[in-house]
Amino acid sequence: MSLALLVQKFGGTSVGDVGRLQHVARRIVEVKEEGNEIVVVVSAIAGETDRLLQLAHQITETPNARELDVILATGEQVAIGLLSLAIQACGSKARSFTGTQVRILTDNVHTRARILNIDVERVRQALREGEIAIVAGFQGVNVEEEVTTLGRGGSDLTAVALAAALDADICEIYTDVEGVYTADPDLVSTARKLPRVAYEEMIEVASLGARVLQARAVEYAKNYNVSIHVRSSFTRNPGTMVVQEDRDMERVAVSGIAYDKNEAKITITGVVDRPGIAAKLFGRVAESGIVVDMIVQNISQDGHTDISFTVPRSDFHKAKELVEGVAREIGANQILGDDRIAKVSIVGVGIRTHSGVAAKMFAALAAEKVNIMMISTSEIKVSCVIEEQYAELAVRVLHDTFQLGDPPAEER
Ligand code: ADP
Ligand code: ASP
Ligand code: MG
Numbered sequence: 493m494s495l496a497l498l499v500q501k502f503g504g505t506s507v508g509d510v511g512r513l514q515h516v517a518r519r520i521v522e523v524k525e526e527g528n529e530i531v532v533v534v535s536a537i538a539g540e541t542d543r544l545l546q547l548a549h550q551i552t553e554t555p556n557a558r559e560l561d562v563i564l565a566t567g568e569q570v571a572i573g574l575l576s577l578a579i580q581a582c583g584s585k586a587r588s589f590t591g592t593q594v595r596i597l598t599d600n601v602h603t604r605a606r607i608l609n610i611d612v613e614r615v616r617q618a619l620r621e622g623e624i625a626i627v628a629g630f631q632g633v634n635v636e637e638e639v640t641t642l643g644r645g646g647s648d649l650t651a652v653a654l655a656a657a658l659d660a661d662i663c664e665i666y667t668d669v670e671g672v673y674t675a676d677p678d679l680v681s682t683a684r685k686l687p688r689v690a691y692e693e694m695i696e697v698a699s700l701g702a703r704v705l706q707a708r709a710v711e712y713a714k715n716y717n718v719s720i721h722v723r724s725s726f727t728r729n730p731g732t733m734v735v736q737e738d739r740d741m742e743r744v745a746v747s748g749i750a751y752d753k754n755e756a757k758i759t760i761t762g763v764v765d766r767p768g769i770a771a772k773l774f775g776r777v778a779e780s781g782i783v784v785d786m787i788v789q790n791i792s793q794d795g796h797t798d799i800s801f802t803v804p805r806s807d808f809h810k811a812k813e814l815v816e817g818v819a820r821e822i823g824a825n826q827i828l829g830d831d832r833i834a835k836v837s838i839v840g841v842g843i844r845t846h847s848g849v850a851a852k853m854f855a856a857l858a859a860e861k862v863n864i865m866m867i868s869t870s871e872i873k874v875s876c877v878i879e880e881q882y883a884e885l886a887v888r889v890l891h892d893t894f895q896l897g898d899p900p901a902e903e904r
Contacts, residue, residue, distance in 0.1 A: 494529045496661040497619075501629065501651035504538035505668040506725035507571055510578075516666075516725060517578035520624060524584060529619045531658060533629045533651040534575050536567025541630075541644070557602035558638060561631075564603075565591070565639045568628035568647070576626045585623040589614060591631035591639070596650065598632035598640045605632055605640035607649065607712075610657040627654060645706035652709045656716035663718050665705065666725040671732030672697070672704055674896035675749040675887055682897030686747060687730075690737035690841050693747055696873045700837040701752030710734065737841050745846035746894040751883050752835045755785060756808035757865065758815055759800040762825025765792035769822050770799070776818050782807045786835075786868045786877065796825075800866060802877065805831055833865065834883035837875040838890055850874045856893040862886055 500520065507513045524530050535541075544563050548555040572588035579586035594614055598605035618625040629647025632640045642649050648665060655663035672694065673683040689697070691714035698707035704722060713720050713734065723731030741747075763769055770789070777784055787801040803811045812829045819827055836857075843849050850867075853874055857864060862885070866877035878886055891897060 495527045497529045497531070497658060498523065499531045499533065499651050499655040499658065499660045499663045501533040501647055501663070501665050502535065502575075502725060503647065503665075503667045504535045504540070506666050507534060507575065508538040510574075512725075513574055513578045514581075517575060517582050519725070521579060521582045521584045524624055531615055531619070531625045531627060531654055531660070532575065533627050533647055533654060534568065534571045535629045535647040536571050540567040540570075561602045561639050561641045564641050565628070565631040568630050572626045572628045579624055579626070585621070586626055587618045587623045588626040588628070589618075590628045591650070592633040592637070594627055596632035596653070598634055598642070600634045600636070600638070600640070602638075603641055604643040605634070607632060607642070607653050610653055612654070612657045615654070615658065643706065643708065645703060645709070648706040648709035649712060652713045652716075652718050652720065655718045656712065660718075663713070663720050665720060665722045667704065667722065668725065669704065670724040670727060670729050671722045672702075672734070672748075674747065675891050676702060676751075679884060680749075680888055680891050680897070683891065684896060684898050686732050688733045688735055688741070689747065690741055691734060692737060692872060693741075693839055693841055694734045696837070696839045696870070697748050697750050700750035700835065700839065700873065700875065701754070702748075702750045705734070742842045742845050745840055745842040745849050746838045746896065747840040747842070748838075749887050749890045749894075749896065750837045750839060751887050752837075753833075753880055753883060754805050755802045755833060755835055755877075756805045756811075756829065756831035757800060757802050757833050757877060758808075758812055759798060759828040759830075760815060760819060760824045760826070761798045761828070762796045763799055764823050765795050765797045772822060773799070773815070773818050774801075776814060777803075777811060780810065780814055782811050782814075786866050786875070788866050788868075802833070802835070802866070832880040833877050834880045834886075835875050835877050836883060836886045836890065837873050838894065839873045841872050843873065844871050852893060853890060856889050857886060860885060860889055 576586040576588040595611040597609040615625045629650040671685045675683045677683045694710045720734040785802045790798045862882045864876045
């Protein structure tokens with residue numbers, strides 16, 4: 493009997509070069525030698541997925557999604573082979589598996605496929621034979637045997653889904669920071685590592701721009717009750733546990749700040765205010781596969797109103813063209829576009845039970861003369877769209893306002 497079954501995922505920077513791969517291999521072997529069974533999920537070497545995307549875009553601005561997946565999946569395939577070799581070089585047994593070889597079955601939506609089922613038999617067989625199983629992150633296969641990928645950051649999802657399918661004791665996400673922080677530690681030097689974060693909070697933080705975990709992976713973990721430990725590949729310190737919410741967590745209103753510069757805003761002015769207009773407009777946007785995030789509609793004056801909404805920046809031009817077409821049909825006045833925006837958000841399960849949190853956020857932005865263009869709220873978050881140039885300033889100011897940082901040394 494082994495001590496535990498662990499799924500360990502290593503991100504791109506953790507396997508950034510041969511030296512790091514060897515370091516990771518030694519760490520994995522150590523844990524194996526303590527008597528644990530280990531399934532490793534690995535991402536492509538840092539920068540590789542971007543490089544492959546660029547190559548495709550050099551040939552065409554609109555690469556075919558099936559072919560893109562064929563290209564993108566190679567990054568992870570190289571990484572599993574290299575890591576497997578590095579582990580074997582440490583004198584341990586390892587075997588690599590692509591998504592197809594495991595059989596991580598997905599739907600047909602190339603570049604952002606959903607996992608439908610994982611057949612763990614081959615992985616279990618490797619474990620029974622005393623091997624470390626090394627599985628390619630980010631990739632799967634559909635019923636037609638086509639290679640698919642799971643969206644950017646998708647190796648996190650591979651790891652969580654494998655942990656669920658194998659009923660693993662824990663899913664460890666090894667990355668280049670020590671855990672989930674109150675804000676991006678690259679940006680805010682006083683950001684503090686959170687010992688625990690609730691699934692729901694983490695889903696918000698991730699979908700509002702923090703890269704550290706893929707939002708879909710956290711959703712999956714919540715649904716299947718997978719415990720996630722986010723920690724560093726380079727230090728031994730304990731990281732952040734992503735867990736079910738508990739009462740203690742509500743004591744603080746805001747647990748983190750996130751920001752996102754990947755959206756753009758489209759405004760339609762002078763739209764006739766009658767039933768069916770929003771349905772027509774957003775119906776058309778949805779049909780083209782563009783995902784709308786925030787929507788704001790003003791109250792009408794003289795039977796006319798303005799509608800603003802945000803879309804991923806990569807879909808900005810497509811969305812604007814499409815709206816220009818619909819605008820003629822619905823008799824709108826003008827279409828305005830702005831792709832120099834940022835969304836800044838405060839997140840915390842405590843927002844539910846504390847009052848005045850949103851007002852405090854708006855006041856802090858006002859004090860810096862940062863104009864708020866759009867606002868959206870949920871039970872546990874408040875987001876503001878602002879000019880892109882103020883994003884970093886806003887994050888730092890909000891981090892201070894909600895006193896999220898480490899206390900100065902003399903107060904400790
Ligand atoms: P990996 O390649 O290991 O998957 P990612 O680059 O996807 O790593 O995610 C880790 C990065 O997420 C960190 O380097 C950090 O800059 C960024 N990040 C953004 N927000 C946060 C946050 N709140 N806590 C921790 N890291 C964050
Ligand atoms: N290599 C993929 C990406 O860069 C998947 C991942 O790193 O999780 O998005
Ligand atoms: Mg990642």
